[in-house]
Amino acid sequence: xxxxxxxxxxxxxxxxxxxxxxxxxxxxxxxxxxxxxxxxxxxxxxxxxxxxxxxxxxxxxxxxxxxxxxxxxxxxxxxxxxxxxxxxxxxxxxxxxxxxxxxxxxxxxxxxxxxxxxxxxxxxxxxxxxxxxxxxxxxxxxxxxxxxxxxxxxxxxxxxxxxxxxxxxxxxxxxxxxxxxxxxxxxxxxxxxxxxxxxxxxxxxxxxxxxxxxxxxxxxxxxxxxxxxxxxxxxxxxxxxxxxxxxxxxxxxx
Amino acid sequence: xxxxxxxxxxxxxxxxxxxxxxxxxxxxxxxxxxxxxxxxxxxxxxxxxxxxxxxxxxxxxxxxxxxxxxxxxxxxxxxxxxxxxxxxxxxxxxxxxxxxxxxxxxxxxxxxxxxxxxxxxxxxxxxxxxxxxxxxxxxxxxxxxxxxxxxxxxxxxxxxxxxxxxxxxxxxxxxxxxxxxxxxxxxxxxxxxxxxxxxxxxxxxxxxxxxxxxxxxxxxxxxxxxxxxxxxxxxxxxxxxxxxxxxxxxxxxxxxxxxxxxxxxxxxxxxxxxxxxxxxxxxxxxxxxxxxxxxxxxxxxxxxxxxxxxxxxxxxxxxxxxxxxxxxxxxxxxxxxxxxxxxxxxxxxxxxxxxxxxxxxxxxxxxxxxxxxxxxxxxxxxxxxxxxxxxxxxxxxxxxxxxxxxxxxxxxxxxxxxxxxxxxxxxxxxxxxxxxxxxxxxxxxxxxxxxxxxxxxxxxxxxxxxxxxxxxxxxxxxxxxxxxxxxxxxxxxxxxxxxxxxxxxxxxxxxxxxxxxxxxxxxxxxxxxxxxxxxxxxxxxxxxxxxxxxxxxxxxxxxxxxxxxxxxxx
Numbered sequence: 095x096x097x098x099x100x101x102x103x104x105x106x107x108x109x110x111x112x113x114x115x116x117x118x119x120x121x122x123x124x125x126x127x128x129x130x131x132x133x134x135x136x137x138x139x140x141x142x143x144x145x146x147x148x149x150x151x152x153x154x155x156x157x158x159x160x161x162x163x164x165x166x167x168x169x170x171x172x173x174x175x176x177x178x179x180x181x182x183x184x185x186x187x188x189x190x191x192x193x194x195x196x197x198x199x200x201x202x203x204x205x206x207x208x209x210x211x212x213x214x215x216x217x218x219x220x221x222x223x224x225x226x227x228x229x230x231x232x233x234x235x236x237x238x239x240x241x242x243x244x245x246x247x248x249x250x251x252x253x254x255x256x257x258x259x260x261x262x263x264x265x266x267x268x269x270x271x272x273x274x275x276x277x278x279x280x281x282x283x284x285x286x287x288x289x290x291x292x293x294x295x296x297x298x299x300x301x302x303x304x305x306x307x308x309x310x311x312x313x314x315x316x317x318x319x320x321x322x323x324x325x326x327x328x329x330x331x332x333x334x335x336x337x338x339x340x341x342x343x344x345x346x347x348x
Numbered sequence: 349x350x351x352x353x354x355x356x357x358x359x360x361x362x363x364x365x366x367x368x369x370x371x372x373x374x375x376x377x378x379x380x381x382x383x384x385x386x387x388x389x390x391x392x393x394x395x396x397x398x399x400x401x402x403x404x405x406x407x408x409x410x411x412x413x414x415x416x417x418x419x420x421x422x423x424x425x426x427x428x429x430x431x432x433x434x435x436x437x438x439x440x441x442x443x444x445x446x447x448x449x450x451x452x453x454x455x456x457x458x459x460x461x462x463x464x465x466x467x468x469x470x471x472x473x474x475x476x477x478x479x480x481x482x483x484x485x486x487x488x489x490x491x492x493x494x495x496x497x498x499x500x501x502x503x504x505x506x507x508x509x510x511x512x513x514x515x516x517x518x519x520x521x522x523x524x525x526x527x528x529x530x531x532x533x534x535x536x537x538x539x540x541x542x543x544x545x546x547x548x549x550x551x552x553x554x555x556x557x558x559x560x561x562x563x564x565x566x567x568x569x570x571x572x573x574x575x576x577x578x579x580x581x582x583x584x585x586x587x588x589x590x591x592x593x594x595x596x597x598x599x600x601x602x603x604x605x606x607x608x609x610x611x612x613x614x615x616x617x618x619x620x621x622x623x624x625x626x627x628x629x630x631x632x633x634x635x636x637x638x639x640x641x642x643x644x645x646x647x648x649x650x651x652x653x654x655x656x657x658x659x660x661x662x663x664x665x666x667x668x669x670x671x672x673x674x675x676x677x678x679x680x681x682x683x684x685x686x687x688x689x690x691x692x693x694x695x696x697x698x699x700x701x702x703x704x705x706x707x708x709x710x711x712x713x714x715x716x717x718x719x720x721x722x723x724x725x726x727x728x729x730x731x732x733x734x735x736x737x738x739x740x741x742x743x744x745x746x747x748x749x750x751x752x753x754x755x756x757x758x759x760x761x762x763x764x765x766x767x768x769x770x771x772x773x774x775x776x777x778x779x780x781x782x783x784x785x786x787x788x789x790x791x792x793x794x795x796x797x798x799x800x801x802x803x804x805x806x807x808x809x810x811x812x813x814x815x816x817x818x819x820x821x822x823x824x825x826x827x828x829x830x831x832x833x834x835x836x837x838x839x840x841x842x843x844x845x846x847x848x849x850x851x852x853x854x855x856x857x858x859x860x861x862x863x864x865x866x867x868x869x870x871x872x873x874x875x876x877x878x879x880x881x882x883x884x885x886x887x888x889x890x891x892x893x894x895x896x897x898x899x900x901x902x903x904x905x906x907x908x909x910x911x912x913x914x915x916x917x918x
Contacts (some may be wrong), residue, residue: 097543142634142746142750143749143750144746144749150470164752164753164754167750167751167752172746172750174746176743178743178746179741179744179746179747180675180740180741181741181744182674182675182678182741183671183674185672187674190658190667190670191667191670192751193663194666194667194751195667195748195751195753196665196751196753197664197753197754198659215756221656223678239747319644346750
């Protein structure tokens with residue numbers, strides 16, 4: 095189980111994430127939602143160990159992740175928000191490098207890479223440079239790299255970004271399958287419809303604070319609202335979107 | 349004075365169209381890969397470092413002009429012109445892609461209401477600005493000194509100005525010639541070849557030009573006197589050497605060109621006219637045709653077929669070695685930086701080879717061969733270590749950080765393996781090939797053993813405090829003091845190299861000296877290697893160069909209120 099206890103991150107004294115606590119359980123998909131700038135990616139980066147938290151604790155299976163960061167990284171797979179890759183490498187070279195860095199046996203990693211590339215429809219372009227890949231193809235490389243070592247904890251930051259409809263459907267099922275097989279899945283997304291379909295519970299972040307942490311059904315009944323979009327709008331959207339759109343149109347008309 | 353120039357430049361800039369100003373600034377900054385720099389880095393400091401290196405050479409040149417201009421006038425003129433052409437060549441190679449429209453320009457500027465000619469002129473001016481800075485930094489002091497030294501040979505005071513005009517015309521002409529010649533070559537290739545093929549040929553051309561500039565600079569013989577210049581046996585060399593053409597221009601404007609050498613100046617003027625026209629025409633055509641072609645070119649280029657073999661060095665070692673090798677082979681900037689060192693290595697190697705080719709048969713191993721191969725080995729390790737410090741894609745480093753499952757020591761060991769396989773092993777092979785003509789075989793084998801020991805020692809020295817994966821740490825200009833490194837190289841590296849080579853020469857003839865030398869080298873390897881391994885135990889891999897934290901004490905202290913009122917009463 096992944097557990098965040100009163101986690102905060104301040105930049106020059108300004109809180110980006112403030113006193114955040116929640117749990118993501120094995121066998122469940124936890125959706126992590128919030129408007130732009132609410133601190134979702136910062137939280138994700140703290141969970142991966144890429145940035146240090148200012149205060150609080152992050153536990154995985156009851157142990158602080160910093161107590162054995164290397165052991166923790168062995169069990170964690172991460173898809174970042176932006177498709178940052180070494181674009182001078184080819185798809186297969188990149189995945190091989192990640193497998194080698196993770197210490198996977200050569201034969202096993204070759205089989206997995208081959209399989210992943212075929213299943214993700216990247217096989218024909220495996221020897222082409224990533225610099226030429228489309229955004230969706232890059233996203234698939236990131237997903238393959240995150241899952242190669244069969245991690246226990248899967249962290250997905252906007253994993254649907256750039257994917258076509260067919261690939262998005264595959265990923266949606268894959269996330270559910272991973273959870274069914276006992277993995278802890280935490281994913282953030284702006285696609286509320288997808289989150290609503292596949293998440294067992296959601297955590298909603300606003301201005302760095304957790305404003306909701308429960309199953310979608312309970313949130314619906316508690317707030318007497320019909321959809322996650324309505325819940326999200328009430329908890330995390332401050333402005334009237336129609337009025338905002340009119341203001342923009344008026345501004346460029348003026 | 350500087351304020352006046354700055355104010356003048358600001359006034360001129362203010363009169364230029366806004367689009368031009370914006371684009372010029374962007375293109376000027378893009379000559380440097382901003383993404384490779386540390387977040388702590390500032391561009392003026394980086395440019396300052398560049399100018400600092402040139403000024404350093406400029407002072408050496410000024411001294412050389414003061415000491416030797418009158419005695420070896422033509423040789424020194426050729427050397428100054430040659431150095432300026434080399435610097436211009438290096439700038440051209442480093443900013444190879446910056447003058448032609450790339451995909452980013454086409455995609456970003458294409459939809460905007462900006463005319464291609466505006467983009468072209470901004471790009472040309474950005475490159476010209478950089479060349480202009482280099483020209484001024486390298487030539488202001490030597491030019492003035494040349495005016496003083498050669499001006500005194502003229503009958504009147506105006507001789508000083510005549511020499512000054514000759515100097516600057518020759519330098520500007522030589523710089524323009526080289527720059528435009530490269531542009532013409534690139535432009536013709538871009539026009540004639542399909543875009544995909546052009547991109548591949550262009551990379552090879554860039555390296556070819558770079559090697560040519562360095563090789564010509566180091567290998568071209570110097571001709572110092574008028575009789576040598578007019579000698580028929582040197583005619584072919586002079587006819588093929590633009591450096592000497594511009595010596596002709598210099599002397600022509602200075603009024604001291606012998607009639608039988610006037611063809612040199614003529615050749616320079618004709619050559620300059622041809623390349624300026626060629627560059628202008630090919631650039632214009634490129635901008636009219638290539639922008640569209642660039643956008644239309646497919647993003648996904650099929651991968652090269654053939655061998656996809658990787659060595660089995662162990663997971664992490666293979667990952668680091670292959671990542672380093674691929675980064676070096678595929679990144680243009682890194683290739684160019686490495687080629688700088690390799691071109692010097694190649695020049696030394698060619699010198700050795702030339703001697704071997706002209707030797708009548710097998711001969712005893714000479715001491716200068718030992719020194720040369722030692723220099724080649726050190727430069728090879730230094731070159732690879734230097735490019736390792738230049739990052740390739742900082743924002744992709746997250747993958748190395750999230751997959752860092754082993755200790756820092758393992759990563760440093762992987763880097764050690766990469767350095768050994770990437771620089772020491774190839775250089776040993778080259779040295780073995782170059783030594784084929786030398787005897788006895790035992791001495792050749794002894795030298796190769798010594799060279800291998802030196803190689804391993806250089807690798808260990810290169811790894812001191814290098815707690816990072818090659819190509820992954822940001823670059824902080826000014827962290828390494830280039831001036832100190834330069835002088836260190838000149839005074840310590842060369843002297844030590846000569847001493848080591850000379851001692852090795854005697855060691856190859858004496859078993860006891862050989863044992864002592866190899867023992868000392870082994871001890872040094874063990875010492876530095878142990879230090880590196882001990883250091884690695886507590887080291888943390890880092891991906892970002894940061895300035896050391898400076899704490900400035902203000903000398904403030906707490907004074908109790910009673911004491912404060914007492915002091916103020918006084």
